[in-house]
Amino acid sequence: MSDAVADTPMSPEAYLAFEDTLRREDGKHEYADGRIVPMIGASFAHDTITMNTKILLATALKSTPWRVNSGDIRVHIEAAHAYFYPDCSVSPVGASATADTTTDARVVVEVLSPSTRYRDRTEKLETYKKLPSLQDILLIEQSARRVEQHSRTEHGWTTTIIIEDGHVMLPSLGLTLPMADIYDGLDDLT
Numbered sequence: 001m002s003d004a005v006a007d008t009p010m011s012p013e014a015y016l017a018f019e020d021t022l023r024r025e026d027g028k029h030e031y032a033d034g035r036i037v038p039m040i041g042a043s044f045a046h047d048t049i050t051m052n053t054k055i056l057l058a059t060a061l062k063s064t065p066w067r068v069n070s071g072d073i074r075v076h077i078e079a080a081h082a083y084f085y086p087d088c089s090v091s092p093v094g095a096s097a098t099a100d101t102t103t104d105a106r107v108v109v110e111v112l113s114p115s116t117r118y119r120d121r122t123e124k125l126e127t128y129k130k131l132p133s134l135q136d137i138l139l140i141e142q143s144a145r146r147v148e149q150h151s152r153t154e155h156g157w158t159t160t161i162i163i164e165d166g167h168v169m170l171p172s173l174g175l176t177l178p179m180a181d182i183y184d185g186l187d188d189l190t
Helices: 013-026 042-061 117-128
Strands: 029-032 035-038 068-070 072-076 082-084 088-092 107-112 138-141 145-155 157-161 167-170 175-177
Touching: 013 082, 035 042, 042 068, 042 088, 042 107, 068 157, 072 117, 082 167, 107 117, 117 138
Parallel strands: 107 138
Antiparallel strands: 029 035, 029 082, 068 088, 072 082, 088 107, 138 145, 145 157, 167 175
């Protein structure tokens, strides 16, 4: 994708047409209030953590009213005019969605990488918080056993840091995810 396209403001409708065309040829792109942001490939550690987390969620939520979405499903945050591709998300079965976009995510997961860490922890984090259905945002480090969990409460958002052998608690889904399982297969992390 050329820098000229990335720097050209675009309407949400134009973005969707653009993305549907280029996604098959040039990979995925996110949309943030008129800006197009290309997605970058993942490392082995990133992919392992993402797969582990999806498997944990999908196994625990089997036969429940929740659906685990892969990183190919967009989350639309209408209040922020944004479309993001989290590494995975959880939304209600039958929620308002299209074939490739959900608007009712309950949980989003972003695995942090050197190239995306800053944007994931700033712009995307604050934008996700504008999604009324969202209860938890998990920012998972790939270079250390550390999860930063942002949870919606009746008083606003709280942040919890989970490290090493702790557990990620997701009360809105009735789940607990062991850190050892999130990082399974990555024994060389400190």
